[in-house]
Amino acid sequence: MTLTQTRPLADLIRADFPILQQQVHGKPLVYLDNAATSQKPQAVIQTLVDYYQGYNANVHRGVHTLSDKATTAYEGARDKVAEFINARSRQEIVYTRNASEAINLVAYSWGLSNLGPGDEIILTVFEHHSNLIPWQLVAQKTGAILKFVELDAQQSFNLPQFQTLLSDKTKLVAVVHVSNTLGCITPVAQIAELAHAVGAKVLIDACQSAPHMKLDVQALDCDWLVASGHKMCAPTGIGFLYGKLDLLRSMPPFLGGGEMIADVFFDHATYADLPHKFEAGTPAIGEAIALGAAIDYLNVVGMEAIHNYEAALTQYLWNNLSQIPGLTLLGPAPDQDGFGRAALVSFTAGEVHPHDLSTILDESGIAIRAGHHCTQPLHRHLGVQSTARASLYFYNTLAEIDALTIALGEAIEFFGSIF
Missing domain, CATH: 3.90.1150.10 (Aspartate Aminotransferase, domain 1)
Structure with missing residues (x-):
C-alpha cells in the first residue's frame, strides 16, 4: 500500500x-477532530431533511401513510446496522441515544441483576468515562469490585497482565476496542475467548472502531457491543447496542413507558419482544433513518x-x-x-x-x-x-x-x- x-x-x-x-x-x-465527532455527507443531511419535510410521523403506532413510511424506514435502518456488524438477527440491535446510553442500559439492566458482592469487573486504565462511570455506580450498588488492565511497554493493552486478573470471580470484561487517546487497538477477539473461558461476559466499546474498520460481532464473539452514530457520519442523538439474542431476552427493561410494552394493567405490565423492550418512548426517528443512510454511504465507500x-x-x-x-x-x-x-x-x-x-x-x-x-x-x-x-x-x-x-x-x- x-x-x-x-x-x-x-x-x-x-x-x-x-x-x-x-x-x-x-x-x-x-x-482533525474526528474522534470527537465526524462530519456528515450530503446524503445523510438530505435524509434528515427528507424525513422532516416528507413523512414526519411517529413509528409503529399509526396505520396512516406517513406513519407506515416512517416505520418502514426506521426499521429498515435497523436491518442495515445488523448487517453492518454481522449480527445474527435484527432483534439483536437496540437503538439508543449514543454509546453512553447503551453501556448504561447494560449496566443497569444486566449489571444490577447479575452482579453481587465480590464479583469482579475488569476494565482498562484507558477506558472512556462512558465505560467507567456506569460500572463504578453499579459496583457501589452491588458490592462488585473493579479491576484494571494496565499498559504494556508500547502503551497498549497488557495481555499477560489481563490473564493474571481473570478468575472464577470475573463476571464481566468491558473494554474499549480502540483507545480514543492512545490509538491502540485492543485484541478484543482474544479477550472474549479468554473471558468466556472463566464464564465472564464481554462488552466492547466500538465507538472508535465502527467508523474505521469492518466489524463482525459473530467473529468477535462479544456479548454486547456499543457504538455512537455521530462518529460514523450519522447525526448526533443516535447510537446502538448489539447484544446476543438470548442474553437480551434475559435482561429486564431499562426504561419504562410507551413502545416497550405488550399489555399494561394497573398493577403490572408485560413487555414487547426484542428489540422494543429496551426502546421506551418516541425514538429519534429521523436520526435512526439517517444512521441507515450513513451506513449506506460507508458501505459504498467500503x-x-x-x-x-x-x-x-x-x-x-x-x-x-x-x-x-x-x-x-x-x-x-x-x-x-x-x-x-x-x-x-x-x-x-x-x-x-x-x-x-x-x-x-x-x-x-x-x-x-x-x-x-x-x-x-x-x-x-x-x-x-x-x-x-x-x-x-x-x-x-x-x-x-x-x-x-x-x-x-x-x-x-x-x-x-x-x-
Missing part, C-alpha cells in the same frame, strides 16, 4: 461533505478501503509529528504500513498547554482536540494533565497533515520563545 495509491479516496469523496468546503479565519478548514487509506494517513501523521522537536507522542507506533494503531495521535509539547496549541492552530483554520478526552484516569496514570489530539477520517488528506505539521511547528517555536 503506497500513499499514491491511497490518495484518490479523499479526492473522490470530499465534495460530499459540505462543511469541509468552508474557511475558518480566512484559511481552508482542516478538520470499510476496507477506508481502513487501508487511513492506515497510510496514520503513518504519514505519525512520521510528521515525530519530526517536530519537543513533541511527545502517546500510544504505539504504527507498523511500516501504517497499521497497528488507529488514525489519531495524542501528544504533549513540554510546557505548552494543549489548549494554547489548539487555540493558535484554530487561527490557521486547523481544528484539533485539547484536554483529557474523557480519559482523566489515563492521563493521571501517564502523569500528564491533558494532551492535544489530531484525529483523522477518510476525507482527510496528506496536504492537511502537512498544514498541521507546519502550523504546529510554528506554534511550538513561538511558545518556545516565551518559555
Whole structure:
C-alpha cells in the first residue's frame, strides 16, 4: 500500500461533505477532530431533511401513510446496522441515544441483576468515562469490585497482565476496542475467548472502531457491543447496542413507558419482544433513518478501503509529528504500513498547554482536540494533565497533515520563545 495509491479516496469523496468546503479565519478548514465527532455527507443531511419535510410521523403506532413510511424506514435502518456488524438477527440491535446510553442500559439492566458482592469487573486504565462511570455506580450498588488492565511497554493493552486478573470471580470484561487517546487497538477477539473461558461476559466499546474498520460481532464473539452514530457520519442523538439474542431476552427493561410494552394493567405490565423492550418512548426517528443512510454511504465507500487509506494517513501523521522537536507522542507506533494503531495521535509539547496549541492552530483554520478526552484516569496514570489530539477520517488528506505539521511547528517555536 503506497500513499499514491491511497490518495484518490479523499479526492473522490470530499465534495460530499459540505462543511469541509468552508474557511475558518480566512484559511481552508482542516478538520482533525474526528474522534470527537465526524462530519456528515450530503446524503445523510438530505435524509434528515427528507424525513422532516416528507413523512414526519411517529413509528409503529399509526396505520396512516406517513406513519407506515416512517416505520418502514426506521426499521429498515435497523436491518442495515445488523448487517453492518454481522449480527445474527435484527432483534439483536437496540437503538439508543449514543454509546453512553447503551453501556448504561447494560449496566443497569444486566449489571444490577447479575452482579453481587465480590464479583469482579475488569476494565482498562484507558477506558472512556462512558465505560467507567456506569460500572463504578453499579459496583457501589452491588458490592462488585473493579479491576484494571494496565499498559504494556508500547502503551497498549497488557495481555499477560489481563490473564493474571481473570478468575472464577470475573463476571464481566468491558473494554474499549480502540483507545480514543492512545490509538491502540485492543485484541478484543482474544479477550472474549479468554473471558468466556472463566464464564465472564464481554462488552466492547466500538465507538472508535465502527467508523474505521469492518466489524463482525459473530467473529468477535462479544456479548454486547456499543457504538455512537455521530462518529460514523450519522447525526448526533443516535447510537446502538448489539447484544446476543438470548442474553437480551434475559435482561429486564431499562426504561419504562410507551413502545416497550405488550399489555399494561394497573398493577403490572408485560413487555414487547426484542428489540422494543429496551426502546421506551418516541425514538429519534429521523436520526435512526439517517444512521441507515450513513451506513449506506460507508458501505459504498467500503470499510476496507477506508481502513487501508487511513492506515497510510496514520503513518504519514505519525512520521510528521515525530519530526517536530519537543513533541511527545502517546500510544504505539504504527507498523511500516501504517497499521497497528488507529488514525489519531495524542501528544504533549513540554510546557505548552494543549489548549494554547489548539487555540493558535484554530487561527490557521486547523481544528484539533485539547484536554483529557474523557480519559482523566489515563492521563493521571501517564502523569500528564491533558494532551492535544489530531484525529483523522477518510476525507482527510496528506496536504492537511502537512498544514498541521507546519502550523504546529510554528506554534511550538513561538511558545518556545516565551518559555
